[in-house]
Amino acid sequence: MGDRLHVETVEAAKQNPSFAKALTDLLFQLADDDFILAYRGSEWLGLAPHIEEDVAFSSMSQDMMGHAVMFYDMLEQLGVGKADDLAQLREAKAFSNAILVERKNGDGEYNDHPHYDWAYAIVRSYVYGLYKQVRLEALTQSSYAPLALVSRKMMTEHRYHLMHWQVWLKQLANSTADARQRLEAAIAKVWKDAGELPQLGPNQVDIVQFGLIAEEEELKQKWLTLTKDIFENAGLDWPGEPGVPQERGRHGEHTADLVQALATLSEVYRIDPAAGW
């Protein structure tokens, strides 16, 4: 471990252009995943099954949005651009989030007949959350010290999200036949996209070689092991090898759902980028 790369500061990162590029690519994946899923979570405001859940879902989305802000701030420090602009002014093809997090919450729109799918919300949040747990653990060993520190901090918050989804998963799995059937349908839907989560995109070789995070296969196996345990514990059938969507989100290929999300979430910022918040 003695010769392991260890980059303490943003200045040091900038001195090595290939390191900075790999770090930037990874940070965009981390930021975009949390940002887009936090946005999807915010679309549940006022629509969750009961008021306590409204509070809980909003809190978790706020935490996740806070994590995205941290990652975008780190990109800003690296000189990539202003954090707010990175979040709100990039086109869909510049985003590197996984397709799973950009899918709409269900049929309809927030303001117009939102027939959202609660089981899908739970399974997506939980499956993503379990991967995020594995990813944060791996990041605590990152060669980029500021990233390792902030990941350690995020884990303290994230564990409460996992506890919350755990309760929902167990309850739906052991509730009525209708709940069970919706849950299973949601798992099948999430599972079609979930295999993309551990992918590290076009620059994966550098990302791993610079010691920024563990390699895809290791992340994937740890995540699957963790998820398998959780499913078994809730009495759910294991859905097998996770699929990957047609579009490759980590490569900037996205669905119309992301275009819609970005248009909505950045509408105010685009009208008046100088407005105080």
Added chain:
Amino acid sequence: MAQEELQLHEGLEATCWELLQQVTDPEIPVISMVEMGMIHKVRVEADVVHVEVLPTFVGCPALEIMKRNITEKLVEAEGINQVQVAFVYDPAWTSDRIALDARDKLKSFGIAPPPLDFKPGDTWEVACPYCDSPYTQMENLFGPAACRSILYCRHCKNPFEALKPIY
């Protein structure tokens, strides 16, 4: 000369710590940010004071308010013209950083303090801040602020909040 300057800085730093005792958590007015264990370092350089703050939660919306409150309070100190507040993550804030005597202040405000020496795998048992009964139930892991949960005391029938153990 250098010696005098050093003493002056140490004196100013002590003054800043005293003033910071008056800066309360924006959402829990009975407890100061010093008592919350959120002030990590205070360093004076010429007429500038640098304060390092450890956020309790990364996305806490009160961070900007804290920054402003700290700045407004510290410019009161004679010899300080500028305040630089930085949020840092090393060390990470944990709930064991809350001062022992501040835990009673939290209870008096109706907030159960987090358990001491909490470790992964431990069960979070919360006693009622009003009657100390352990006969409580979790209503919502997530409360009005990211760092708090909502509970109900089955003994004295009071709803209350608890600070989440962060470890």
